[in-house]
Amino acid sequence: MENPIIELHGLTKYYGTVKAVDNLSLKIGKGEIFGLLGPNGAGKTTTILMMLGLAEPSEGQAMVCGINATRHPIDVRRKVGYLPDSAGFYDNMSALDNLMYIGRLNGIPEKEIVSRARSTMEMVGLGGEMHKKAGAYSRGMKQRLGLADLLIRKPAVMILDEPTLGIDPSGIRDFLHLIRQLSRQEELTVILSSHHLHQMQQICDRVGIFVEGRLLAEGNMETLSRSLFGKDSFAVEITVREPLPAAEQLEQQLLQLNGVTGVGIDAATVALSCHTDITPDIVRLFVQNGLNVTGVHKKEYGLDEIYHRFFENNVKKESFQWQVH
Template sequence: MYAIETENLTKVYNGTVAVDHLNLKVKKGTVYGFLGPNGAGKTTTILMLLGLVEPTEGTAYIAGINVMEKPVEVKRITGFMPAEGGLYPNMSALDNLLYFSKFYRMPRNEAEKRAKELLDLVGLREVANKKAGEFSTGMKQRLLLAQALINDPEVLFLDEPTNGLDPRGVIEMRELIRELKKDGKTVFFSSHILPEVEEVSDEIGIISRGKLLASGSQEEIKRKFIEGRVVITVETKQPLEISGLSTEVTDWHREGPNRITVYASRDVREDLIRELTGMGYTVTDIHLHEPTLEEVFLELVYGRERE
């Protein structure tokens, strides 16, 4: 059973498709980065997973619970950190957490104990009695995270958690996400900032215009992306004097007297070494060009938009 699973999850607003037949599977105890440009459908997806927005079509499950059939049960085991808002500016940090605990009918003594533990976790214990409206952006983000954790959820949803943070705040948020994973929680967070997703995620989903374009570990996404278009650079000790290669390649060109770049539909490095060695060359370097996640993201999202 997955922590999060969707089947053809779709949302249409006034004829505009915000989320288009989304099929996701997120393992328990992992960090899943949901990456996409602004307006890609990230927030709408999260709201449907939480039972806050009704899908036009499809189904979603949180820890095996059907979100549409049992939304209250889902809310008991989930936490949500919105991209903006969600705090009462005239209430203290502690009172914000205590107020939110009432939605889960937590006894007062239990709620106070939990709230103080969370303020410790996010580094706000010393300003527990300060009004949230007086907090910096980073402090507000940390308080929102504490608020999302008040019910000790199994699955945590973070919508753009590093928005507006300075570099130090970003690093602190990354560390908090890592700590939550160590605690056994499943963390699903959306972002349009690639390095943030790349840094802490076990798996990544890339979404654009409501469609899931790729999903899996970073290595899986990269491998799938280069299928059928492998690029290999070969360097030899002697100057290369060849007019062609019998090895299965789609194209090649010379980079220098001792260096060529080969294009193939699969990884043919072993074949190239064998052929060049047979021709009397000493191969001094051969490597496969792997795209960065940024290159994959830009091609999948903006290449598709150009099309």
């Protein structure tokens, strides 16, 4: 990776005799959404604290925006915004007043503070609610205000720790969409710590899987899936109205498609294993052969299966470590 914005080198943290983080090395690029995935006690929060300069590593170093987080923690926190799982505000003040107060504490010039606070509220979708007292905000609205709290400081990196906790499903969808939009539009690097696998799969460019202080694997969905399940990480099942004529000829045609690694035919059902999703090409071939397709079922290994497989492998054999690049 060229010019990473975050570099962790051999990062290790002991609390007494307990090793909370074990020799963590990781690079995260500018504008990337990276997920820290693992159960409670896996080392995610300790890693975040070391990146923020709030905990000193026992070994190794954390470089954030080119700054050593241990030696220059205040400089790092000028570049990084951190949103905990529950953002706190003055309930008796309006959301706009809260944000302006935060801006003043962070040295934003008085002549800019009102316009910057208003535009930031608009950016996070709270423009119509900015004069409402923060105490009247829902959980989801408070999390959006928490994002505004970070954005008004114009950070290079945002670290979000369980940001969707307690938000309803509709609010979660909107919140995740907002994070992705902000990352792309503002070239923000986002580190998202969570144990909600489906949400992580929706938003993250890459994830790191933590178990017992160790980074077992890191990569995007495709590389993680292939590392565990091999090249046949995608499956498609096609059903047709009548039993298949000339099954051997159809099998040969399917095997010639780029990406198909195996074909099984049983009466009116064809099961294919693939190393990528080429479902449109498969269906097109069926139609060209005059076959009436009545069903298409796709299966791709998701983050839930990937995570649990890595976790099971680690439990079964402690010395077995994965590292995907």
